[in-house]
Amino acid sequence: MLDLAEFSNDPLIARDSLLIWLKTASTAGERAKLHYRLWEMCQVCGDEAAALRHLDAAMLLDPVQRPDKPDGEARRRIVVLNVPGSFQANAPIPMLLDDNTAIYTMWIAGVPGKREELVETVKKLRPDAVLLAMGEDTRQTTAILEAEAIARDSGVAVLNGGGRIMRVARSMVPELLADIPGLLVPSCSVVCAPFDRLPAFPLLVRPVSSHAGNSLARIDDRTAFDRYTHETGASGYYYATQFVDYISKDDLYRKYRVVFVEGVPYPVHLAIHNDWAIWYYNAKMELFPERRAEEARFMQAITEVFSPSVMEALYAIPARIGLDYFGLDFGVMQDGTLVVFEIETAMIVHDRDSDDIFPYKSACITRIRHAFEGMIDKCAHAGIAVGKDGVHITN
Structure with missing residues (x-):
């Protein structure tokens, strides 16, 4: 996935070369492979519309x-079952696993009449497990439900099935995780015009189905809210989330990311910034050795970084969510409360950061990979089938 080595690590050269090769491809299989690669390269080049056409x-x-x-x-x-979309629509599992695991990605559009054919295709591939890798997105409800049905009817062990992906919408997570000691999920509502039932300000507002901070804004009053919705399209639906100030005692903000594999939290990264709106790319961790040292401590020994109450809150989450593999972004308030930012089944986990700058990361991501591999192997060795309700049944 996204291997640019043969193109001098230049995505523009890669895109243009692939387009030339596409003109001379002689078989449907060769053309499909090139279109899938162009889906990747066009996104890297900033042309999402072309990428989706290739997909x-x-x-x-x-x-x-x-x-x-x-x-x-x-x-x-x-x-791996994916729904059509950009990189953000599905967990990029090939970025986590290596050649020890053969990955066949089946794209599900929810087209009527295709289910039986796709079920037979899954069976012929003889996988050890089927993983639903898509993120929660109301625009993809039809495709997600079809993917659930295909996975179930294949008779293969299903990971992240049982209709649970759609339950981790931002507006539903507060109820799912209610009453866990030491854990706070800011209240979240879906609002739309005429916006006459807004929660109390300040709010974090974003369009429903947006990801990665796209159009996310902190809104402090009604005037700012009206201006925001006018600029983003007031006819839409928005998540309005209670803003919780999670600033640390040193006046910095910390956003932790873990992924859960079979209920165990594995650190992915820590982003530290002087602004509440943190993503790993804008934290610029490569510029701050002392912050990387703190990230290394978190990734290498999470139980030594957090108090027992934070760890207990973390371990209480998977039973409520019910998924085999998912990610969590969170902060820790000054009083030790774990504050949940997002639960997501399409989070990126990769081992592509520079070893010179982040020498501690590779071993930590390898632990996640091995845990994921172990989860698949358990499915294969147990001979698990899946019942109509999505519950695993040992043969």
């Missing part, structure tokens, strides 16, 4: 995006 073309030729290398030496095989 549509690839799905028509072959709805299964196949491994680049023969899988004869792979130790396990998994089918």
Whole structure:
């Protein structure tokens, strides 16, 4: 996924080369593979519309995006179910796993009449498990429900099934995690015009189905809210979330990310910034050695960084969520309360940061990879099938 080495690490050269190769591709399989690669490269080049056109073309030729290398030496095989969209629509599982796992990505658009054919395709691939990798998104409800049905009807062990992905919408998580000691989920409502029932300010507001901070804003009063909705399209639906100031005693903000694999939290990264609106890319951790040292401590020994009450709150979350694999962004308030920012099934986990700058990361991501591999292997060794209600049944 996104290997630019053969193109001098230049996505523009990659895109143009792939387009030339596409003109001479002789088989449907070759064309599908090139369209899937162009879906990636066009996004990197900033042309999402072209990327989605290539994805549509690839799905028509072959709805299964196949491994680049023969899988004869792979130790396990998994089918990953994705919904059409940009990089943010699905968890990029190939960025986490390596060649020890053969990954077949099946793209599900929710087209009527395709279910039986896709179920048979899954069966023929003989995977150890099927993973639903899409993020919660109301625009994708039809495709997600179809993916659930395909996974269930395949008779293969299903990870992240049971209809649970749609339950982690921002507006539903506060109820899911209510009453966990030491944990706060800011209240979140879905609002729309005429916006006559807004929660109390200050609020964090974003369009429903947005991700990665797109159009996210802190709104302190009604005048600012009206200006924001006018600029973003007042006819839409928005999440309005209570703003919780999670600033630390040193006047910095810290956003932690973990992923849960079978209920165990594994650190992914820590972003530290002087602004509440933190994403890893804008924290510029590469510029701050002391902040990287703190991140290393978090990633290498999470139980030594957090108090027992924070760890207890973390471990209480998976049973409420009910997913096999998901991510969590959170902060810790000065009184030790864990504040939940987001629960997401499409979070990126990768091992592509520079070892020279982040020498501690590779081993930590490897732990996540091994845990994920172990989860797949348990499915294979147990001979698990899945009942109509999504519950795992051991043969």
